[in-house]
Amino acid sequence: xxxxxxxxxxxxxxxxxxxxxxxxxxxxxxxxxxxxxxxxxxxxxxxxxxxxxxxxxxxxxxxxxxxxxxxxxxxxxxxxxxxxxxxxxxxxxxxxxxxxxxxxxxxxxxx
Numbered sequence: 001x002x003x004x005x006x007x008x009x010x011x012x013x014x015x016x017x018x019x020x021x022x023x024x025x026x027x028x029x030x031x032x033x034x035x036x037x038x039x040x041x042x043x044x045x046x047x048x049x050x051x052x053x054x055x056x057x058x059x060x061x062x063x064x065x066x067x068x069x070x071x072x073x074x075x076x077x078x079x080x081x082x083x084x085x086x087x088x089x090x091x092x093x094x095x096x097x098x099x100x101x102x103x104x105x106x107x108x109x110x111x
Contacts, residue, residue, distance in 0.1 A: 012059035032074035
């Protein structure tokens with residue numbers, strides 16, 4: 001991931017409702033959620049949700065797929081993992097605490 005993509009992803013997540021939407025989609029996993037389900041889960045109007053989903057899609061954090069008459073929104077987990085990797089890539093460069101494991105719950109906590 002390059003710096004511009006990281007900035008775009010972080011900017012998209014730097015708004016409370018978009019962060020809540022993204023976290024709800026991550027919680028749903030690869031099967032994703034419809035806008036109706038997201039709206040009900042987060043208690044947010046459809047028009048507001050649409051705006052935030054568009055911003056997350058523009059940042060590459062969410063994908064959209066049509067399933068008949070329904071839209072399914074899914075988290076771009078590979079983009080999320082790339083962002084986490086970018087953020088932790090320089091961990092412990094000045095100390096010898098060992099490699100960081102961003103997949104582990106502790107991440108760089110051992111440092």
